[in-house]
Amino acid sequence: MEDGTKMSMQEFVNEIYCGNHLEILERFPRGCIDLTVTSPPYDNIRDYDGYSFDLEGVIQQLYRVTKERGVVVWVVGDSFLDGNKSLTSFKHGIALQEAGFKMYDVMIYAKESPKLPHKRRYLDAFEYMFICSKGFPKTVNLIMDRKNKQKGVTCSSRTKRNKDGTTTKVKNPLKIKNYSRRYNIWYYLTGYNHSTKDEIAFDHPAMFPEKLARDHIYSWSNPGDVVLDPMCGSGTVPKMAHLMGRNYIGIDISEKYCDIARKRLLDHRNKIKPQSHWEQLLDLNEKERKTVKMDSYFSS
Numbered sequence: 001m002e003d004g005t006k007m008s009m010q011e012f013v014n015e016i017y018c019g020n021h022l023e024i025l026e027r028f029p030r031g032c033i034d035l036t037v038t039s040p041p042y043d044n045i046r047d048y049d050g051y052s053f054d055l056e057g058v059i060q061q062l063y064r065v066t067k068e069r070g071v072v073v074w075v076v077g078d079s080f081l082d083g084n085k086s087l088t089s090f091k092h093g094i095a096l097q098e099a100g101f102k103m104y105d106v107m108i109y110a111k112e113s114p115k116l117p118h119k120r121r122y123l124d125a126f127e128y129m130f131i132c133s134k135g136f137p138k139t140v141n142l143i144m145d146r147k148n149k150q151k152g153v154t155c156s157s158r159t160k161r162n163k164d165g166t167t168t169k170v171k172n173p174l175k176i177k178n179y180s181r182r183y184n185i186w187y188y189l190t191g192y193n194h195s196t197k198d199e200i201a202f203d204h205p206a207m208f209p210e211k212l213a214r215d216h217i218y219s220w221s222n223p224g225d226v227v228l229d230p231m232c233g234s235g236t237v238p239k240m241a242h243l244m245g246r247n248y249i250g251i252d253i254s255e256k257y258c259d260i261a262r263k264r265l266l267d268h269r270n271k272i273k274p275q276s277h278w279e280q281l282l283d284l285n286e287k288e289r290k291t292v293k294m295d296s297y298f299s300s
């Protein structure tokens with residue numbers, strides 16, 4: 001990258017950049033990113049090779065580089081110190097909204113294997129996933145993999161509640177589908193062999209489970225889109241974006257983590273899986289493999 005000059009689209013995609021994200025992002029053109037999936041360092045929970053970041057600065061840059069109706073997924077938790085939860089996640093959520101993003105959803109990343117906390121507290125088992133959009137999201141592919149307990153049952157007479165509290169019978173029989181869209185709490189197994197099978201990635205202290213990156217990339221982008229992680233650590237988001245046929249951009253300030261990310265990508269280079277592969281992973285049969293585009297969903 002040449003110093004100080006803005007870059008054209010083709011020049012900057014499919015690379016891992018080592019450096020401070022503020023300096024790198026400011027060289028990108030306005031409105032060039034379809035989706036960002038990222039997780040910042042927070043509350044000095046981890047050392048991350050000694051680096052820190054400027055919250056308002058990076059949010060401002062993310063707003064600038066995000067396309068109209070593009071999405072930023074921001075994953076963050078809270079620490080516990082001197083009997084006090086930090087509420088850092090809330091501060092980050094408000095900072096994202098104040099920068100101009102709509103808070104399209106507040107989702108939960110629930111960990112199936114949480115770490116043991118302070119003896120007199122319940123187990124810390126989740127982080128927040130803020131789904132921020134620059135206007136109304138342009139891409140929403142809802143994952144339809146929640147099994148309906150009453151699948152196949154036909155409800156011949158249903159009732160609809162009216163405004164005045166009375167009910168009216170609805171005549172059309174409704175067959176309950178096998179699968180419906182997910183709830184906004186997503187559960188993942190974390191740790192060795194669960195987050196990833198790439199051993200090298202465990203040299204990073206706080207990587208995403210690959211499935212978390214996969215599910216957000218699937219939900220908020222399409223093949224060919226540009227997916228960014230400006231704090232990409234071990235390179236989970238770039239790797240999954242590449243495998244799913246998106247263009248990736250990864251940035252991290254640590255040379256050590258950039259090396260891990262590049263090695264992971266090299267191992268998976270050109271192993272792009274067709275979109276259908278990701279739908280198969282959701283355990284659905286041909287008929288059930290449905291993604292619902294936002295526009296058609298809301299107009300129906």
Ligand SMILES: C[S@@+](CC[C@H](N)C(=O)[O-])C[C@H]1O[C@@H](n2cnc3c(N)ncnc32)[C@H](O)[C@@H]1O
Nearest residue numbers: 020021052053207208231232233234236252253
């Ligand atoms: C929570 S980790 C991200 C882990 C990543 N999601 C993964 O799957 O490996 C946060 C990362 O932010 C990086 N970071 C901190 N300050 C930064 C800055 N100013 N510019 C770029 N990266 C930064 C750290 O080096 C660290 O790897």
